[in-house]
Structure formats: C-alpha cells, structure tokens
Amino acid sequence: xxxxxxxxxxxxxxxxxxxxxxxxxxxxxxxxxxxxxxxxxxxxxxxxxxxxxxxxxxxxxxxxxxxxxxxxxxxxxxxxxxxxxxxxxxxxxxxxxxxxxxxxxxxxxxxxxxxxxxxxxxxxxxxxxxxxxxxxxxxxxxxxxxxxxxxxxxxxxxxxxxxxxxxxxxxxxxxxxxxxxxxxxxxxxxxxxxxxxxxxxxxxxxxxxxxxxxxxxxxxxxxxxxxxxxxxxxxxxxxxxxxxxxxxxxxxxxxxxxxxxxxxxxxxxxxxxxxxxxxxxxxxxxxxxxxxxxxxxxxxxxxxxxxxxxxxxxxxxxxxxxxxxxxxxxxxxxxxxxxxxxxxxxxxxxxxxxxxxxxxxxxxxxxxxxxxxxxxxxxxxxxxxxxxxxxxxxxx
Amino acid sequence: xxxxxxxxxxxxxxxxxxxxxxxxxxxxxxxxxxxxxxxxxxxxxxxxxxxxxxxxxxxxxxxxxxxxxxxxxxxxxxxxxxxxxxxxxxxxxxxxxxxxxxxxxxxxxxxxxxxxxxxxxxxxxxxxxxxxxxxxxxxxxxxxxxxxxxxxxxxxxxxxxxxxxxxxxxxxxxxxxxxxxxxxxxxxxxxxxxxxxxxxxxxxxxxxxxxxxxxxxxxxxxxxxxxxxxxxxxxxxxxxxxxxxxxxxxxxxxxxxxxxxxxxxxxxxxxxxxxxxxxxxxxxxxxxxxxxxxxxxxxxxxxxxxxxxxxxxxxxxxxxxxxxxxxxxxxxxxxxxxxxxxxxxxxxxxxxxxx
Amino acid sequence: xxxxxxxxxxxxxxxxxxxxxxxxxxxxxxxxxxxxxxxxxxxxxxxxxxxxxxxxxxxxxxxxxxxx
Numbered sequence: 002x003x004x005x006x007x008x009x010x011x012x013x014x015x016x017x018x019x020x021x022x023x024x025x026x027x028x029x030x031x032x033x034x035x036x037x038x039x040x041x042x043x044x045x046x047x048x049x050x051x052x053x054x055x056x057x058x059x060x061x062x063x064x065x066x067x068x069x070x071x072x073x074x075x076x077x078x079x080x081x082x083x084x085x086x087x088x089x090x091x092x093x094x095x096x097x098x099x100x101x102x103x104x105x106x107x108x109x110x111x112x113x114x115x116x117x118x119x120x121x122x123x124x125x126x127x128x129x130x131x132x133x134x135x136x137x138x139x140x141x142x143x144x145x146x147x148x149x150x151x152x153x154x155x156x157x158x159x160x161x162x163x164x165x166x167x168x169x170x171x172x173x174x175x176x177x178x179x180x181x182x183x184x185x186x187x188x189x190x191x192x193x194x195x196x197x198x199x200x201x202x203x204x205x206x207x208x209x210x211x212x213x214x215x216x217x218x219x220x221x222x223x224x225x226x227x228x229x230x231x232x233x234x235x236x237x238x239x240x241x242x243x244x245x246x247x248x249x250x251x252x253x254x255x256x257x258x259x260x261x262x263x264x265x266x267x268x269x270x271x272x273x274x275x276x277x278x279x280x281x282x283x284x285x286x287x288x289x290x291x292x293x294x295x296x297x298x299x300x301x302x303x304x305x306x307x308x309x310x311x312x313x314x315x316x317x318x319x320x321x322x323x324x325x326x327x328x329x330x331x332x333x334x335x336x337x338x339x340x341x342x343x344x345x346x347x348x349x350x351x352x353x354x355x356x357x358x359x360x361x362x363x364x365x366x367x368x369x370x371x372x373x374x375x376x377x378x379x380x381x382x383x384x385x386x387x388x389x390x391x392x393x394x395x396x397x
Numbered sequence: 398x399x400x401x402x403x404x405x406x407x408x409x410x411x412x413x414x415x416x417x418x419x420x421x422x423x424x425x426x427x428x429x430x431x432x433x434x435x436x437x438x439x440x441x442x443x444x445x446x447x448x449x450x451x452x453x454x455x456x457x458x459x460x461x462x463x464x465x466x467x468x469x470x471x472x473x474x475x476x477x478x479x480x481x482x483x484x485x486x487x488x489x490x491x492x493x494x495x496x497x498x499x500x501x502x503x504x505x506x507x508x509x510x511x512x513x514x515x516x517x518x519x520x521x522x523x524x525x526x527x528x529x530x531x532x533x534x535x536x537x538x539x540x541x542x543x544x545x546x547x548x549x550x551x552x553x554x555x556x557x558x559x560x561x562x563x564x565x566x567x568x569x570x571x572x573x574x575x576x577x578x579x580x581x582x583x584x585x586x587x588x589x590x591x592x593x594x595x596x597x598x599x600x601x602x603x604x605x606x607x608x609x610x611x612x613x614x615x616x617x618x619x620x621x622x623x624x625x626x627x628x629x630x631x632x633x634x635x636x637x638x639x640x641x642x643x644x645x646x647x648x649x650x651x652x653x654x655x656x657x658x659x660x661x662x663x664x665x666x667x668x669x670x671x672x673x674x675x676x677x678x679x680x681x682x683x684x685x686x687x688x689x690x691x692x693x694x695x696x697x698x699x700x701x702x703x704x705x706x707x708x709x710x711x712x713x714x715x716x717x718x719x720x721x722x723x724x725x726x727x728x729x730x731x732x733x734x735x736x737x738x739x740x741x742x743x744x745x746x747x748x749x750x751x752x
Numbered sequence: 753x754x755x756x757x758x759x760x761x762x763x764x765x766x767x768x769x770x771x772x773x774x775x776x777x778x779x780x781x782x783x784x785x786x787x788x789x790x791x792x793x794x795x796x797x798x799x800x801x802x803x804x805x806x807x808x809x810x811x812x813x814x815x816x817x818x819x820x
Contacts, residue, residue, distance in 0.1 A: 038527075102413075165481075168415060
C-alpha cells in the first residue's frame with residue numbers, strides 16, 4: 002500500500018526545535034501502528050479534533066492501575082491503532098538511568114509496543130505510548146523480569162516523584178530521592194490497586210525552590226526547608242564583590258529586608274529571625290550563602306488542578322518536620338490523612354476539596370494536628386466561629 | 398501458570414542508576430555555577446566537579462533516539478544520564494574537556510543545548526491529539542511551533558529571569574499549567590452533546606449528575622439519560638470524563654486560552670496562579686500562527702519592561718494588571734473577571750489603581 | 753454484623769456479593785457487608801492478586817469479578 006501523504010504534519014518537521022513528527026516517523030518504518038498513528042493524527046489536524054475514545058477495562062494481572070486504555074474512534078480506517086493503550090512505567094527516583102537500564106526499557110518497548118515514549122509524563126512515569134490489549138501482559142512480564150514496575154492511574158496513589166535533591170544540588174534539605182523511593186516501595190498496594198475516592202499525588206522538592214512544582218501539582222507537597230541560620234562564607238562574599246557582582250542589587254530583592262551588605266568590609270549580614278527562607282539570596286550567591294544545618298521539610302496538603310472546585314495550591318499543615326529514614330512520622334501522618342479522606346470524601350473529591358468542605362478545624366482535629374499561625378495568611382475575618390460542644394457551657 | 402510476573406517490585410533503585418561521581422558526592426555538593434547556556438558546573442566539598450549539559454526534548458521520543466542518547470552517555474558520561482521534570486535530557490560529565498565535543502555532536506543532529514539560568518525553559522505539555530480523548534487543542538504541535546519561534550530564548554540565558562511556559566490540552570490540566578509564567582490551555586466553549594443511548598448504556602446517572610460542579614446536569618428518567626441546563630454549564634468537561642455519552646469536543650469552537658504570571662518557587666514572592674490574559678484563540682493547525690504570535694508578544698513585552706530578576710508575575714504585580722493590559726494591547730473583557738465560586742477576593746476593593 | 757470475620761471469610765463474602773452485581777465500589781461492599789472499608793480494601797487487594805477480581809475505572813474505581 003502506498004504511504005499516505007501528510008501535508009499538515011510535514012509542516013511540523015520544519016523549524017529548529019526537535020520535531021515529534023520526525024520521532025514518530027523513525028518508528029513508522031518498522032511499526033505499522035505508528036504509521037497509522039501518524040495518519041490518524043493528520044486526520045485530527047484536518048478535523049481539528051481528537052480521534053481517541055474513553056478507555057475500557059484493560060490492565061495486567063493483579064493491578065488496577067498503570068495501564069490507560071485507549072481506542073481510536075476511526076479503528077476501521079486505521080486498524081493498527083484501533084487499540085493503542087498506554088503503559089505507565091514507574092521511573093527511578095530523580096529520573097536517573099544507567100544506559101543499561103534505559104536500553105532494556107527501549108528493547109522491551111520495541112518488542113511489545115510502538116517504540117514511542119514520553120520521557121516523562123507529568124506525574125513522573127516513563128510513558129510507553131501505544132500497544133494492543135494482547136501485548137499488555139507479555140510487556141508487563143518482560144518489564145517485571147527486568148526490574149521495572151508500573152506506576153499509578155485512576156483513583157489510587159499516583160507515582161511519587163522528586164527533584165534531583167542531594168544527587169546534584171547543594172540546596173537539598175533532605176534526601177528527596179530516598180524519600181520518593183521509600184514511599185513508592187512502602188505503598189505499592191495503594192499505587193497499584195485503586196481503592197480511594199479519587200487520585201492522590203505526592204511530589205517532593207528538597208528546597209523552597211520547588212523544582213518539581215509540588216505545591217501546584219500534588220495533593221501532598223513535601224518541600225525542604227531549614228530552621229536555623231543561613232550559612233555565610235564571607236571569603237566568598239569578598240570573591241563575588243571583587244569579581245564585580247552586584248551584591249547590593251541582589252539583596253535589594255529580599256522580601257523581608259533582613260539581609261544587608263557592608264560595602265566597606267565586603268560582608269553580608271543577615272537578621273535570621275526575620276528571614277522567611279525564600280532562597281532568593283542563596284540562589285543568586287550560591288558560593289557565599291547556603292541553607293542552614295537544621296534541615297527538614299514543610300508538609301503542605303490540598304494542591305490540585307481546576308477540576309472541580311478550582312485549582313488549589315497546597316497549604317501548610319506541618320511547618321517543619323525532620324525527614325530521616327524510615328520516615329515514620331510522615332508515613333503515620335499520611336496514613337491518618339488517607340483514612341480520613343477515604344472515609345469522608347465523595348466520589349472524585351480530592352483531599353483539598355474535602356478539607357474545603359469540612360473545614361480545617363475538623364481536618365486538624367480528626368487527623369490529630371495542632372493549629373499553627375504558619376498555616377494561614379490571615380486569621381478569620383468573619384464572626385462565624387464554630388465551637389466544639391465541650392468548649393461551651395451546656396444548658397439543658 | 399509458569400513464569401508469572403512478579404508484582405509490586407517498585408521502580409529500579411535510583412542508587413543503581415547514579416554515576417560514580419554522584420555516588421561519591423551524594424549530599425556533599427557545595428555550590429554550582431552557570432558555565433554557559435545549557436551547561437552547569439556543580440562543585441563538591443572535596444573539590445570534585447560535575448558538569449551537566451542540558452538538552453531540550455519534545456518529550457515524545459522514539460526508542461531509536463533514546464538509544465542514541467544512551468550511546469552519547471556511554472561515550473561522554475560513563476554510561477549515565479537523567480531526565481528533568483521539564484522533559485530535558487541531562488548528560489553528566491566529569492571531564493570538562495569533553496563538553497564542547499558533546500554539544501557539537503548533539504546539536505549536529507538538531508537537538509538544542511540550553512534551558513538553564515535565565516532562559517526559556519523547555520515547554521512542558523500534555524498528550525493533545527496524539528493520545529487523549531478529551532483534548533480541546535493539540536499539545537505537541539503547538540509546543541513545537543512555539544519552541545521554533547522562541548528557540549533563541551532557550552539557547553540564551555539573558556532574560557530578566559527564568560521563563561516557564563506550559564501547555565495543557567484541556568482543563569483537566571494533566572500538565573498542571575496553572576502556575577506557569579505563561580500557560581497555554583485548551584478550552585471548550587460549548588455545552589456537551591447528549592447521546593442518550595450511550596449515556597443510558599455506559600454511564601452511571603448519579604455519578605454524572607454529581608460530576609457537574611455547577612449542578613447543571615439533571616437526570617432524565619424517561620430516556621435513562623440526563624439533561625443539561627445550558628446556562629449553568631461552564632464547559633469544564635468533567636461530565637465527559639465520567640461519561641463518554643456527553644461529548645464535549647467541538648472543532649469549530651474549541652481553542653486556546655492564555656494565562657500569565659504564575660510561579661511555584663518561593664524565591665522572593667510566594668507561589669501564585671497564572672491569570673487570564675487572552676480568553677480565546679481558535680485552533681489553527683498545523684502551526685497555530687495566532688497563538689505563536691500572541692506568546693511572542695507577551696514574552697517580548699516582559700523582556701523589554703521587567704527589571705532584572707523579575708519573573709513574569711512579579712513584573713505585572715509591580716506595574717499593576719491594568720497597566721499590563723494597556724501595554725500588551727490586550728482588551729480587558731467580561732471574560733477576564735472571575736465568576737466562579739472564589740471570585741470576590743479577586744475584585745478590587747480599594748481606590749488604588751493606575752491610568 | 754457483630755462477629756469478626758477472618759480475611760478468608762470476608763473474601764468469600766465479597767465474591768458472593770460481586771456475583772449479584774455487575775460491579776461495585778469498595779465503599780458500597782463495606783456498607784452491604786457491614787464491615788470497615790479498610791477491611792474490604794485488603795480483601796479486594798488479595799482477590800486482585802489472586803486474579804479473581806479486576807478493577808474498572810469509570811471516573812472512579814469499581815471492582816468486578818473477573819470474566820463476569
């Protein structure tokens with residue numbers, strides 16, 4: 002059969018940035034499914050709409066998540082993408098790969114699927130894009146035999162992900178990679194077998210720069226911070242000064258005006274009591290300034306995208322927690338939160354929406370957390386104060 | 398059954414995936430420097446130096462390309478590499494003298510090195526028409542078109558601050574774009590079309606009713622289906638997610654909305670949402686010219702006017718939103734004023750503003 | 753239900769219940785059987801690993817008997 006022409010997609014092979022169309026064409030020579038995938042996409046470009054349907058039940062033995070069923074609505078015309086399911090493969094913490102591991106993944110996916118991947122999906126998994134129902138189990142068998150496992154999907158714990166952390170960053174306030182791996186291993190049941198009202202995402206950033214945007218993209222955001230003083234190396238301050246760095250200009254952006262520069266002595270002075278640990282000065286002067294020594298994380302909860310009740314940024318529920326293996330305090334809190342959410346949430350209600358509906362007062366009491374002024378921007382302005390029955394005198 | 402796959406083994410252990418220099422200096426990094434655009438240098442307490450070369454990728458990669466990355470990592474990096482949360486590939490070198498040869502080899506094949514420091518970061522995005530059932534816009538094609546146009550900003554690092562642009566192809570926002578400097582979002586603008594037969598066969602009516610955030614969906618017992626109050630519908634598509642019989646795609650009316658000014662880092666100012674700048678641009682495959690042009694205008698406006706170090710949203714907060722709309726030449730319309738459940742705190746209850 | 757069910761007894765009851773319906777949410781199974789949802793979750797996990805039930809996702813999770 003003569004190859005179909007794709008004049009619209011061809012235009013996306015032009016230009017300087019790497020072309021996803023060229024990537025697909027690399028596989029289309031070997032894989033009829035990718036040739037059909039390209040032709041289906043060309044049709045979408047003509048019609049300005051999707052040609053994929055909702056998934057049905059597909060999966061691998063024993064799991065409820067990890068595979069996203071996908072069927073084309075033009076399966077008769079493009080039979081090789083009639084079934085074109087996605088497999089989510091749990092990434093190693095921090096997205097590090099030895100070339101041996103990466104090649105194994107490539108070989109398995111070329112054998113069982115389209116050979117097209119996403120490195121990586123928004124949640125963190127390596128995405129294997131497109132295979133048939135009958136290939137799912139054999140593909141999983143090979144993945145498992147080679148040390149890989151699937152990630153989450155549906156109403157389960159989604160694959161946790163973490164920033165590069167102590168592997169390559171001087172700002173790391175705890176071991177984000179170890180914590181990510183630890184939680185992933187600890188909660189395999191929750192990851193693979195969806196039992197909850199809806200999804201639950203965990204993202205881990207080892208400092209307040211939040212390089213994995215956990216505050217916006219996770220139900221539980223774990224963000225590294227410290228409690229003591231920023232460490233200053235005055236020799237390095239002098240080196241920056243002698244190299245013409247605009248130290249005063251940089252320090253002028255301090256949000257609390259707690260840092261100052263002595264131009265005569267070429268020294269930095271910090272009023273640490275008023276520092277909010279925003280990272281600005283440390284980011285700009287990394288040789289001279291470092292995070293403190295008493296390190297841990299702020300635990301925030303509730304972040305989500307707009308569906309249903311608007312997007313939320315996670316908010317503080319524990320201002321500071323030490324995070325050291327085996328992370329018992331964190332896991333204990335996490336399990337209390339899951340139990341409370343699972344018991345009270347409606348179908349497809351994220352934990353942040355449940356707290357919004359029930360109130361922080363109820364949430365804090367029922368999961369056993371103490372209120373703290375660091376949890377709010379402002380205290381309540383309205384007078385609708387709720388009281389627990391024991392807090393008022395009961396008149397019969 | 399023979400040869401049953403082991404379940405619940407979890408991902409490959411990250412420790413086994415790390416290069417020697419990282420194993421040796423794990424948690425012992427002292428500081429880092431920007432060597433040049435796309436190249437970082439991390440220095441350990443013991444003086445060890447690690448160089449990172451960051452390569453932009455379209456996220457959608459063939460196994461052929463991944464194997465080529467692996468070949469490069471074997472040749473230059475002792476057999477290890479990593480990916481970033483924004484789909485970049487990072488090559489990790491210990492020998493500074495090999496950096497330029499690696500960059501030359503990578504760029505000769507058309508893969509750009511950049512995206513560090515005050516540059517345009519690689520665009521993050523969702524599946525779009527490649528593989529999603531609810532996409533209002535394509536993802537990869539728009540990202541390709543925008544990155545082609547803004548290519549130089551990825552290669553250089555002299556922007557006022559970092560610039561993160563993200564795309565989500567519908568407001569489920571698998572890409573969680575809502576805190577980006579510039580967010581490209583696929584939106585629907587028309588009420589789902591009810592296919593009574595499919596609704597009755599494939600959907601749980603109470604779930605469908607409960608899925609609607611505005612209470613616009615009511616049961617229609619006669620047809621074992623539902624009705625939709627068109628005035629209440631805000632085209633979120635949540636009902637379509639739980640019920641395939643309520644198709645929301647509409648090629649003539651779906652398109653792009655652009656939001657600006659979000660961030661997630663805590664540096665200086667706290668994390669914040671992106672806000673609506675342009676409510677609608679039609680789908681224009683294959684190169685989305687109007688969207689590309691609109692984003693270039695937004696980027697250039699910020700480049701010309703922001704102070705050094707100011708993220709997009711920090712710049713707007715300083716000058717004020719009314720100034721931003723004036724300077725951008727964008728009409729401010731009724732679409733820009735929030736009318737969902739948390740709207741009132743976004744209204745301005747002060748006499749302080751600019752002309 | 754006042755008496756304590758062993759895990760195996762609960763699994764049997766879950767399977768019996770699933771025979772009577774197309775699909776069910778764990779929460780509903782727990783209500784029907786008068787046990788804690790957490791217990792049903794554990795039973796269903798084991799049944800899934802034994803390849804007796806499978807999961808179904810339509811906006812939220814359901815379980816059903818395999819090949820029913």
